[in-house]
Structure formats: structure tokens, C-alpha cells
Amino acid sequence: MKIENIYIPGKLIKKEADLRTAFLNSVHFIPEGDKIKTCLQCGTCTGSCPLAYLMDITPRELIALYRAGDIDSIIKSRTIWVCASCYACQTRCPASIKVTDIIYSLKRIAMNRKVYPKIPVHYLSDSFIKSIKAFGKLNEPRLMVYFFLKSGFWKAFSFLPLGFKMAIKGRLEIKADKIKDIKGLRKIINKAQKLDMPLQVAAQSYIKEAVGYKAVG
Amino acid sequence: MKYTYYPGCSLHSAHKGYDYSCRTVLTKLGCELTELNDWNCCGATIYMSIKKITSLAIAARNLALAEKQGLDIVTPCSSCFTILNKAHKYLTNSQELLDSVNECLAEDGLEYNCTARVRHPLDVLVNDVGVEIIKLYLQKPLNDLKIANYYGCQIVRPDKEFDDRENPTSMENLFESVGAENVYFPCKLRCCGGMLMTTYKNAALNLSNEILERAEENNADCIATTCPLCQMNLEAYQNKMNKIYNTKHKMPILFFTQILGVALGLSEKELGIDKNFYSCEKLNNIYNSSITEKLV
Numbered sequence: 001m002k003i004e005n006i007y008i009p010g011k012l013i014k015k016e017a018d019l020r021t022a023f024l025n026s027v028h029f030i031p032e033g034d035k036i037k038t039c040l041q042c043g044t045c046t047g048s049c050p051l052a053y054l055m056d057i058t059p060r061e062l063i064a065l066y067r068a069g070d071i072d073s074i075i076k077s078r079t080i081w082v083c084a085s086c087y088a089c090q091t092r093c094p095a096s097i098k099v100t101d102i103i104y105s106l107k108r109i110a111m112n113r114k115v116y117p118k119i120p121v122h123y124l125s126d127s128f129i130k131s132i133k134a135f136g137k138l139n140e141p142r143l144m145v146y147f148f149l150k151s152g153f154w155k156a157f158s159f160l161p162l163g164f165k166m167a168i169k170g171r172l173e174i175k176a177d178k179i180k181d182i183k184g185l186r187k188i189i190n191k192a193q194k195l196d197m198p199l200q201v202a203a204q205s206y207i208k209e210a211v212g213y214k215a216v217g
Numbered sequence: 218m219k220y221t222y223y224p225g226c227s228l229h230s231a232h233k234g235y236d237y238s239c240r241t242v243l244t245k246l247g248c249e250l251t252e253l254n255d256w257n258c259c260g261a262t263i264y265m266s267i268k269k270i271t272s273l274a275i276a277a278r279n280l281a282l283a284e285k286q287g288l289d290i291v292t293p294c295s296s297c298f299t300i301l302n303k304a305h306k307y308l309t310n311s312q313e314l315l316d317s318v319n320e321c322l323a324e325d326g327l328e329y330n331c332t333a334r335v336r337h338p339l340d341v342l343v344n345d346v347g348v349e350i351i352k353l354y355l356q357k358p359l360n361d362l363k364i365a366n367y368y369g370c371q372i373v374r375p376d377k378e379f380d381d382r383e384n385p386t387s388m389e390n391l392f393e394s395v396g397a398e399n400v401y402f403p404c405k406l407r408c409c410g411g412m413l414m415t416t417y418k419n420a421a422l423n424l425s426n427e428i429l430e431r432a433e434e435n436n437a438d439c440i441a442t443t444c445p446l447c448q449m450n451l452e453a454y455q456n457k458m459n460k461i462y463n464t465k466h467k468m469p470i471l472f473f474t475q476i477l478g479v480a481l482g483l484s485e486k487e488l489g490i491d492k493n494f495y496s497c498e499k500l501n502n503i504y505n506s507s508i509t510e511k512l513v
Contacts, residue, residue, distance in 0.1 A: 029314055030307075084370075084411040084413050086411070087370055087371070087375040088370070088408070090375045091375060091382050098375075100375065119416060119417070124416060131258075132257070132260070132275065136257040137226045138227070139226070140227065140231055147415065162454075166231065169494065170233070171492055173230035179255055179257050180255045184324070185325070187324040188274050188278060188325050189274070190324075192273075192274040192317075192318075192321040195270045195320070196269060
């Protein structure tokens with residue numbers, strides 16, 4: 001966020017207020033999610049993270065930025081895509097903040113706003129969802145094929161020897177295994193996606209009381 | 218002891234060895250496993266991280282189906298274990314979420330009442346069956362076999378389910394009871410890179426390489442793992458790591474049930490050991506040796 005965009009100290013610009021509402025809404029649903037208030041910026045999360053060296057915003061900085069009212073920079077960062085979900089930060093946090101779950105929330109917000117990383121990491125999750133909607137189960141070879149078709153075909157060649165090796169060992173299941181009640185599962189997914197779409201305002205009262213800037217709107 | 222068995226997608230495709238060994242070992246030790254009828258993918262970490270209610274709904278479909286059986290769910294895949302547990306926790310914690318998820322499940326005539334319990338085979342073996350019983354079934358003691366126990370991230374984290382979150386010891390107890398030696402292994406909870414192997418490959422190779430190096434430093438004969446994705450990352454990319462980091466990795470990566478199965482006198486086919494890329498010489502010798510301890 002540029003300095004010029006901040007008009008009055010303590011009051012957020014519209015975009016940031018939007019992000020904040022979405023974020024706090026999401027945090028509200030995490031069990032003990034409101035512990036984020038208690039962050040003491042000790043850096044245990046960053047110290048525990050095996051991938052912190054790759055991140056442009058470390059987990060500790062991420063929480064600091066959220067407090068400072070700059071979620072915009074977080075969702076544009078590489079951090080949320082680099083996280084491998086090892087939960088080391090979450091386990092060790094002395095204030096028991098659900099750091100990994102919070103990173104998930106931010107990832108969700110980024111994807112909803114179509115903010116994607118330079119390396120097309122998000123295609124992997126797109127392919128994953130496609131596979132589940134089609135078969136109800138994940139088919140690994142197909143997941144990889146979807147992924148490489150979208151993210152760059154040439155990359156697929158580096159995985160070919162491995163695929164060949166797996167096939168010899170009988171570990172490559174090309175035929176996708178469909179569940180019996182696929183229609184029922186699709187109904188569930190369609191309904192759930194409708195519920196996922198709108199910005200829920202159920203947590204409104206919580207948001208107003210939440211950390212930092214009280215004025216969300 | 219009766220359980221509902223939820224294998225998960227990867228155990229039906231790339232990691233059949235884990236599926237076979239898990240079933241045979243648990244059956245041998247007197248557990249009765251019934252596969253959950255018509256289960257679907259749990260959604261894994263990827264789904265969980267991007268769509269909230271959708272991911273909870275697809276995980277809850279399995280939980281709702283399993284709940285009808287009234288038995289504990291046993292799932293060997295670390296990712297399924299975390300996701301199902303997490304979904305259960307989210308739904309128990311928030312009535313709001315439970316209502317919307319049940320609204321989705323109602324489309325298929327299901328309902329979740331938050332009574333399911335998700336377990337890991339390691340938990341079942343150590344806490345339900347118990348090491349004393351396993352000792353009775355021991356046929357081929359794993360003498361001189363040095364094992365590096367690699368738990369991976371997701372079975373002891375994020376919440377404490379059955380073992381310590383910083384220094385778990387279930388696998389050590391298990392292998393000690395069948396005569397194996399556990400080497401000092403500081404990387405037992407270190408991340409292997411997970412799905413980053415397909416996206417940020419160099420980062421994942423770096424992490425996996427460190428795990429293999431620590432195991433070699435401590436003279437381990439093989440690494441025992443509990444997670445299909447860890448097994449894949451550690452085993453399948455060793456050639457690549459050798460090229461990049463000038464190392465000489467040739468480390469067999471086995472599932473803990475496969476190693477235990479050998480000690481219980483099960484055959485190679487029943488355990489799916491032939492499906493691994495690298496075979497462990499010492500384990501093969503033990504496998505080919507004659508039965509030394511009689512079945513009680």
C-alpha cells in the first residue's frame with residue numbers, strides 16, 4: 001500500500017477495509033482464531049518455519065502487517081503460496097496463535113480476489129478441485145496432467161522418468177476410480193460452493209470489536 | 218477391536234504398499250477393519266486452504282458416513298488424518314459452520330452429529346493393541362536393523378492427538394519391542410516439502426535432502442515413515458538430489474507397517490515391499506531368515 005493512499009491515520013481505505021472484513025470473518029471461524037490479538041511479535045513462528053528463507057514476508061511480519069492495516073501487501077506476497085503446511089509455527093507459538101490457519105485464510109482471500117503468484121502455483125489447487133468434482137477421489141496422474149497443461153507443458157518432461165519408474169512398480173493408476181454416489185457428492189459440493197461465495201456478515205459484531213482499527217467501514 | 222477403515226486416495230494408487238501392509242498387520246494383530254463404503258477424497262490440505270465450507274462439507278461426508286457405523290475411523294494417510302480431525306474440530310467448535318455444512322449434506326440425505334473419532338494406525342498399534350501383545354506375535358526379531366523414525370509433520374501436529382508434538386516416541390517404542398535399534402534422528406518432525414515438490418521444487422528438494430543426510434549421518438539402514446507424501450518425496454527424488462547436491466543417497470524409505478509386518482512374519486507380497494524403489498538389504502536378510510520365535 002502506498003503512503004499517499006492513507007488519508008487519515010486510524011482510518012482504512014475502502015479496499016483495505018474490505019480485506020479486513022473478509023479476513024476477520026474468516027478468522028472468526030477458526031477455533032481459537034481470536035488469539036491473533038495476543039501476538040507478542042517474538043518471532044518463534046519465523047524461527048520454526050523451514051521455508052522462512054524463501055518468504056518475502058515472514059510469518060511474524062505477516063501478523064505485524066495485519067495489525068498495521070496492510071493486508072493488501074500480504075495477499076500480494078509470495079509467503080502464502082510458499083507455506084507447506086507443516087504447522088511448526090502453530091505448534092510452537094507461545095500465544096497459541098493459529099498461524100497456519102491464518103495463512104490459509106489469507107490464501108483464500110487472495111484467490112477470491114484473483115490475486116495469484118508469479119509461479120502458477122494456484123493451478124495445482126484448481127486441478128485438484130477439478131479431479132474431485134469429476135471422480136470424487138483424487139487421481140494423481142491426472143492431477144499432474146491437468147497441472148502441467150495449465151502451468152507449462154515443458155515442465156512435464158522432467159517428471160516423465162519418475163512416471164515411468166512408478167509404472168514399472170505398478171504404482172501408476174491411470175484409470176480413475178469413481179465413487180458410486182458421485183451425483184450426491186456433486187450436489188453437496190454445488191451447494192457448499194454457493195455458501196462459500198457471498199461474504200458472510202454473520203461475524204459482524206465480532207469484527208467491530210476485533211484488534212487494532214475498530215473502524216472497519 | 219473393530220474399526221472403520223478410511224484408506225484415502227493415494228493409498229489406492231501410488232502407495233498400495235501402505236494399504237496392503239496396514240490391512241495385513243492390523244488384521245494379524247486381531248483388529249477387524251471394514252472399509253468405509255463409498256468414501257470420497259477428504260480434500261487434503263489443498264482444498265482446505267482455499268475453500269472453507271466446500272472443504273469441510275466433503276470431509277464431513279466421510280465423517281457422516283462413518284458415524285453411522287459407530288466405530289473409530291482408522292486412516293493411515295497423514296493428510297487425511299489431519300484434515301478429518303480438523304474438520305471435526307471446526308464443526309464441533311462452531312454451530313454456525315455445522316449448520317451450513319449439514320445444510321449441504323442434507324442434499325444427499327446425510328447429517329453429521331459430531332460423534333466420529335479419527336485415529337491413526339500408529340495410535341491403534343501402540344495404544345489399543347499395545348507393545349506387549351505385539352511381542353507375542355513376533356516371529357522374526359529385527360536384530361541389528363537401524364531405523365530412523367520419520368513422523369512427518371501432520372500426524373502429531375497441529376493438535377496433540379496421541380503423541381508429543383515436539384518429540385514423539387510411539388514409533389520408537391513400537392520398533393524397540395520387535396528388536397530393532399532406533400538411531401538418533403533430529404529430523405523426525407522436519408518438513409519434507411510436501412506439495413511444494415511440484416511447485417517450488419528446489420525448496421522441497423533442499424528440505425528432503427537434509428532429512429536424508431541426517432539419517433545417513435547417523436548410519437540408519439532405512440527410514441520408517443507414516444505419510445505417503447513424505448515417502449514419495451524422500452524416495453522418488455533421490456537421483457535428482459544426488460545430481461544437485463553431489464550426495465550418494467540410496468536410502469530405502471519404508472512405511473512403518475511394512476517394517477513391522479516383516480517382524481510379524483508376513484510375506485513380501487502381503488506388505489507390498491516390492492513396490493518400493495530401494496530395497497533394504499538388512500531387512501531382506503531378516504525376511505529370508507527362518508522363523509526364530511514361535512507364535513504363542
